[in-house]
Amino acid sequence: MNSKVPIGVIGxxxxxxxxxxxxxxxxxxxxxxxxxxxxxxxxxxxxxxxISDTYSNYLDLLERKDIEAVIITTHPNTHAKIVADASRxxxxxxxxxxxxxxxxxxxVAYSSIVKNKIKFQLGLVLxxxxxxxxxxxxxxxxVKLLGIQGRYGGYLISYKPHFDRTFDRGMVNGxxxxxxxxxxxxxxxVKEVYAKFNASFPKEPELSGIISFVHKNGVISNxxxxxxxxxxxxxxxxTSSKDYLVESNIKLFEITDKGKTQILSSELGxxxxxVAFYNYLVNGVPSQSGIEDAMKLSYLMEKVYxxxxxxxxxxV
Numbered sequence: 001m002n003s004k005v006p007i008g009v010i011g012x013x014x015x016x017x018x019x020x021x022x023x024x025x026x027x028x029x030x031x032x033x034x035x036x037x038x039x040x041x042x043x044x045x046x047x048x049x050x051i052s053d054t055y056s057n058y059l060d061l062l063e064r065k066d067i068e069a070v071i072i073t074t075h076p077n078t079h080a081k082i083v084a085d086a087s088r089x090x091x092x093x094x095x096x097x098x099x100x101x102x103x104x105x106x107x108v109a110y111s112s113i114v115k116n117k118i119k120f121q122l123g124l125v126l127x128x129x130x131x132x133x134x135x136x137x138x139x140x141x142x143v144k145l146l147g148i149q150g151r152y153g154g155y156l157i158s159y160k161p162h163f164d165r166t167f168d169r170g171m172v173n174g175x176x177x178x179x180x181x182x183x184x185x186x187x188x189x190v191k192e193v194y195a196k197f198n199a200s201f202p203k204e205p206e207l208s209g210i211i212s213f214v215h216k217n218g219v220i221s222n223x224x225x226x227x228x229x230x231x232x233x234x235x236x237x238x239t240s241s242k243d244y245l246v247e248s249n250i251k252l253f254e255i256t257d258k259g260k261t262q263i264l265s266s267e268l269g270x271x272x273x274x275v276a277f278y279n280y281l282v283n284g285v286p287s288q289s290g291i292e293d294a295m296k297l298s299y300l301m302e303k304v305y306x307x308x309x310x311x312x313x314x315x316v
Contacts, residue, residue: 004030005281008061008091010082011074012041015096015123019071020049022271028278035061058082062089069119069281072096076168080105083120084112094277096123098177098301099294101169106298113291121277121287122294126182128269128276131252135237135244136186144240148187148221152179152233170205171227172197173301178249179235180304181297183213183221186237190300190316191216195308202309211304 007029009016016036023029033053034045042054055061062070062085069092072082080100086093093113099122100106113120126132139145152175168174172195184190192214197206207227214220235246243255252264279285287293300316307314 003282004028005069005278006030006032006067007069007071008033008035008064008067009071009073010035010058010061010086011072011096012036012038012045013073016041016071016073017044017049018270019073019094019274020045020051022274023071024049026271026274026278028275032067033061033064059085062086062091067091069094069277073123076101076174077166080109083109087112087116087118090116090118092119092281094121094123094274095294097181098168098173099298101165101167101173103298103302106295110291110295119280119287120291120294121273121280122289122291122297123273124178124181124289124293124297125269125273126178126249127185127288128272129249130266130269130272131246131250131264132182132185134252134264135246138244139186139237139239143242145187145217145219146238146240147219148183148235148237150179150183150221150223150233150235151225152176152223153226165205169301169305172206172209172211172225172304175227176211176223176225177297177301179223179225179233180211180300182235183223184215184297184300187213187215187217187219187221189216189296190214190303192313192315193300193303193307194313195304196311197308206308209308 009020012034020031023031031051034051035055035058036042037056045051045054070086072095076098079095083093083095190213195209195211197209209225211223232248237244245253245255250266254261254263276287280287303314303316
């Protein structure tokens with residue numbers, strides 16, 4: 001590969017524009033073309049980003065021989081087909097979360113990725129955020145993890161796609177998945193899950209819920225999710241020696257009997273995950289969120305919804 005990886009961006013809404021901005025800023029990628037079904041988005045690509053080659057049909061972008069990889073930021077209900085098509089055209093893939101609305105769809109994309117030997121990375125930005133990597137390092141030392149409590153919500157009341165299951169299955173799969181993944185990332189694989197959503201679920205989309213995980217190492221974690229919460233998210237980690245608190249995913253505090261001390265603050269890891277994707281493509285450094293991680297998370301999300309639908313504990 002050349003020093004700059006030639007890429008295309010499929011989906012040019014907020015996330016597509018953010019990744020394009022960072023790709024250009026980092027100087028690691030050359031954005032050759034953009035695809036979106038919205039003509040206004042293509043105008044933004046041309047005027048604001050000076051990208052002259054735009055397509056309303058993403059297959060036209062995939063047919064280009066000078067593009068080696070794609071960033072996919074379309075709605076999740078389109079991911080399986082676009083990822084499978086990109087793999088068929090032998091394009092490496094960075095795909096925003098969630099991978100797909102269902103595990104069945106994830107299997108379709110997975111088969112194409114494996115068959116065509118494509119390098120794949122899922123956009124799990126918290127895995128690349130310095131606060132969580134610092135926390136992971138602390139937990140990897142001699143301290144014993146006792147439990148995790150979290151809350152994820154925010155400004156979803158105005159974010160319509162999460163209340164329309166045709167897009168991404170719902171609020172939990174579309175957004176709370178961030179903290180579900182990071183809990184599994186920190187505490188290890190899950191053995192059992194119990195999820196309880198609002199009384200109108202599954203007839204109506206989930207707007208609030210409590211999700212409990214029993215991890216294979218015996219640790220229990222609990223997560224409260226809300227689609228109408230106007231407070232910041234947090235993650236509280238209890239260990240045998242001291243406790244840690246992450247606020248808004250970017251501020252890390254150490255908590256002892258002497259009080260609460262901030263030990264780190266960082267930006268979300270959007271730039272870091274693109275650097276990781278570049279290193280995966282060019283230097284062969286395995287991704288922290290590759291296809292096996294994507295499948296594992298997709299399967300776990302399937303079990304979360306199964307538990308909430310059945311109203312009972314399910315094995316993972």
